[in-house]
Amino acid sequence: xxxxxxxxxxxxxxxxxxxxxxxxxxxxxxxxxxxxxxxxxxxxxxxxxxxxxxxxxxxxxxxxxxxxxxxxxxxxxxxxxxxxxxxxxxxxxxxxxxxxxxxxxxxxxxxxxxxxxxxxxxxxxxxxxxxxxxxxxxxxxxxxxxxxxxxxxxxxxxxxxxxxxxxxxxxxxxxxxxxxxxxxxxxxxxxxxxxxxxxxxxxxxxxxxxxxxxxxxxxxxxxxxxxxxxxxxxxxxxxxxxxxxxxxxxxxxxxxxxxxxxxxxx
Numbered sequence: 001x002x003x004x005x006x007x008x009x010x011x012x013x014x015x016x017x018x019x020x021x022x023x024x025x026x027x028x029x030x031x032x033x034x035x036x037x038x039x040x041x042x043x044x045x046x047x048x049x050x051x052x053x054x055x056x057x058x059x060x061x062x063x064x065x066x067x068x069x070x071x072x073x074x075x076x077x078x079x080x081x082x083x084x085x086x087x088x089x090x091x092x093x094x095x096x097x098x099x100x101x102x103x104x105x106x107x108x109x110x111x112x113x114x115x116x117x118x119x120x121x122x123x124x125x126x127x128x129x130x131x132x133x134x135x136x137x138x139x140x141x142x143x144x145x146x147x148x149x150x151x152x153x154x155x156x157x158x159x160x161x162x163x164x165x166x167x168x169x170x171x172x173x174x175x176x177x178x179x180x181x182x183x184x185x186x187x188x189x190x191x192x193x194x195x196x197x198x199x200x201x202x203x204x205x206x207x208x209x210x211x212x213x214x215x216x217x218x219x220x221x222x223x224x225x226x227x228x229x230x231x232x233x234x235x236x237x238x239x240x241x242x243x244x245x246x247x248x249x250x251x252x253x254x255x256x257x258x259x260x261x262x263x264x265x266x
Contacts, residue, residue, distance in 0.1 A: 014070075014073070014074055014077070019070055019074065022066075022069060022070045023066060023070060026062050026065045026066050026069065026070070027058070027062050030057075030058050030061040030062040030065070031058055033061065034054055034057045034058055034061065035054070037057075038050065038053075038054065089101065090102035090105075092165070092166040094144060094147060094148065094166075095147055095148055095150075095151035095166050096151065097151050097154075097155070097164050097165050097166045097172070098163050098164065098165035098166070099165065099166065100165070100167065100168075102163070103163065103165040103167070103173055103175070104232050106163045106165075106175055107123065107175055107232045107235065107236075108232060109177075110175055110177040110223060111223060111227060111228040111232070112228070113177055113178060114224055114225055114227065114228050115225050115228035117178070118181055118225060119177075119178050119179065119180060119181050119186075120179045120180060120181070120186035120222065120223060121175070121176055121177045121178065121179055121222075121223035121224075122175075122176040122179060122186070122190040122220055122221065122222055122223055123173070123174075123175055123176075123220070123221040123223055123235055123236065123238075123239045124173065124175075124176070124190075124193075124194060124197070124218050124219070124220050124221075124239065124254075125167070125171065125172075125173050125218065125219045125220075125221075125236065125239040125240050125242070125243045126154075126171065126172045126173070126174065126197065126201075126216045126217070126218050126243070127170060127171045127172075127216065127217050127243050127247065128146070128150065128170040128171075128172075128201070128214045128215070128216050129214060129215040129216060129217055129247070129251040129252060130213070130214045130215060131143065131146065131170040131214050134146065134212050134213075134214060138207070138208075138210065138212065141207075141208075142207050142208070142210070142212060143170075145205070145207045145212070146170075146205065146207075146212055146214060147166075147170065149205045150172065150201055150214075151164070151166065151172070153200045153201060153203075154172060154174060154197065154201075156200075157193070157196055157197055157200055158174060158176070158193075159176075161177055161178065162174065162175060162176050162177060163175045167236075173236070173239075174193075174197070176189075176190065176193065183222075183224070187222065187256075190220055190222070191254070194218050194220060194254035195254070197216065197218065198215065198216055198218065198252060198253070198254065201214065201215060201216045202214075202215045202216070202252065215251060215252040216252070217243055217244075217246035217247045217251050217252065217253065217254075218243060218246055218253070218254035218255070219238075219239040219240055219241065219242030219243025219244070219245065219246055219254075219255060219257065220239060220242055220254055220255065220256045221235050221236075221238040221239035221242065221256075221257045222256065222257070223235070238257040239257060241257065241258075242255045242256060242257045242258070243255075245258075
């Protein structure tokens with residue numbers, strides 16, 4: 001029996017029939033061996049004692065084999081399947097990026113780090129510019145190809161301790177952690193990363209002998225000890241609002257959330 005965990009990949013789990021056949025085979029083989037030994041070397045004991053010896057020998061011989069050949073492989077396959085299902089439940093099926101569930105978990109972890117170590121982080125919401133016209137003109141396959149390629153580029157441009165996720169549609173999110181304790185230096189790091197993301201996303205990609213091109217508008221929400229007391233949904237909304245301001249400003253640019261810009265200017 002196979003349990004599907006993702007498209008094209010499975011983990012094998014033995015069926016009830018397979019488990020039953022294995023146990024019957026093990027017990028039958030052990031019983032045959034015990035009877036053969038008792039017949040070859042008949043002990044001078046009573047029938048009751050012989051039956052007791054038979055049962056005890058059967059248990060001693062069959063139990064380790066049942067454990068290593070039946071129980072242990074089944075439990076391992078079962079646990080692997082559960083772990084894979086839990087893992088897949090946190091990923092966007094198309095891009096294999098973090099979905100909202102994992103994004104919220106990581107954001108809460110980043111905020112806790114900001115509060116505990118007095119360091120800065122950042123939340124970047126990216127929306128693709130020009131995606132809908134490309135998707136309408138060349139079809140959903142082209143649109144999916146763009147989303148998958150953008151996901152790869154975003155992951156290649158971030159550190160292992162950061163996380164890249166897909167909020168839905170053509171909207172992505174990047175959570176940057178541990179940007180240091182100096183606010184101006186942390187802000188410069190975020191600005192540099194945003195510029196690099198805009199540059200790499202703007203690079204055209206090939207699909208079905210066609211050149212597809214999109215850009216991105218980015219809204220940035222600075223994360224500090226004050227942000228650590230805010231709800232994660234509100235922080236994402238702040239970055240989302242800044243992203244729409246970036247679109248109004250001409251697209252292909254990054255803008256900090258208004259409160260952060262005011263604080264930085266002060």
